[in-house]
Amino acid sequence: MAYTEKVIAHFEQPRNVGSFEAEEMNVGTGVVGAPECGDVMKLQLKINPQTEVIEDAKFKTFGCGSAIASSSYVTELVKGKTVAEAFEIKNTQIVAELSLPPVKIHCSVLAEDAIKAAVADWRDQGSTKKDAA
């Protein structure tokens, strides 16, 4: 299978690989996929609680080149967006940017799911942390 240039570029120089420190505040973490399916994405969003702007994003992905490229692209895409805007991101946008072939569309779906899971986690934490404080 031949890869598109953008997939190769993200795969070879992935943007924002890593994890935030455990003690870092205002970080939402989404983990989607399963090892037996061959794809697991972890997306972390650092969100300003006042403005709800995503100030930073990091990812780690177990999966094919397109899954790694999709998550790398998503970290770039969400930075600077508000949570509400990020929630609007559709997998088709990822497919278009990376020119993913039909067999790789599930990678983009997983990346979209990862954004939603990370935001949901941040919201959950927000409520528990406020309770604790």
Place this chain on the structure above:
Amino acid sequence: MERDPIYMDNQATTPVDPRVIEAMVPFLGEIYGNAASRNHAFGWAAEEAVDRGRSQIAGLVGARPKEIIFTSGATESDNLAIKGVAEFYADKGNHIITAVTEHKAVLDTCQALERANLAEVTYLPVDQYGRVDVDDVKKAIQDNTVLISLMYANNEIGTLHPVRAIGKLAKERGILFHCDATQGVGKVPVNVDEDGIDLMSMSAHKIYGPKGCGALYVRSRGPRVRLRAQVHGGGHERGMRSGTLNVAGIVGFGKACELCGQELEAEAGRLISLRQRLHDGLTENLEEVYLNGHPTERIPGNLNLSFSYVEGESFLMGLNREIALSSGSACTSATLEPSYVLKALGVGEELAHTSIRFGLGRFNTEEDVDYVIRRVSEVVVRLREMSPLYEMAKEGIDLKSVQWKT
């Protein structure tokens, strides 16, 4: 420094040996006769070349030359053997025994016969190394069993079946034994008489010969095996497979067999030591690398490893400009399912996705192996740094206990 890519996928195909090319060239040019033309010198020259090829092939596997039936490759040979026997011996019975790890050319052929109600098929399980148990074969035999079809060596994991014991059993019970020996011939000593094989599929391109040329060995005595032809026409190949012979291909196939026969022992020893060097080097550099298949009962050139936490396609993508390998990961298969062979061994799907097949061959050197060890180690380290599973495992999380959101 830029270097030529290393080809280490020799169970997929092999480069044609220059000595084979040299033997073939005249038959792509000045010697162009049809081997079936009996009345002129052009035909005789072609026929003579075909006869020589047939003898060289037969010689490698202990067969008689006339028992070699030329085909387009091992897939066609598997089809001809299984369908040909099932149809010819339909009056005697319709039960076939095979195993779940066979090549698709065997499995799909068996399934086609089942769909057409021409056969009833038992698919035997294999052990953790990919070997069938001879007792399981024995227990699966029925009064109407006409054929046992089991491979010599597996194409993914290289595991060798206990062929000789199966051949002996088949003989005792009067059942024909077909062996897909595509990955075995030329790599390990194969002898149709000693191994008790009645029909055997072979392919030229797995042993440094050309693509598009294969053969089916069909035993002529003790017992004389009969087949229903699948390709009809001019009655070539004793009526078992019509079609003008691929003279250049046969010449190349013959030469390839001759070379394998001469070099088999030394080459097997060399490949086993390269394989050991590769395995040792990778396990010294990397943790959690698991061997798939049998530690010793495997063809010399095959090493199949799972690199935990690194998905196979991304692994190959990290290396594909430099090193050609293959993977059992779903993303590299046409079906988007991880390897059915590894699944049959009981390798978990999560490890099947991380499996890589290293196929060492005649033209790989120690230097290639050292380069592969270094680059594979670098890529695995890089991708593990990027893997959430590796991170979780390092944190002491049991990945099996995690509730995954799919």
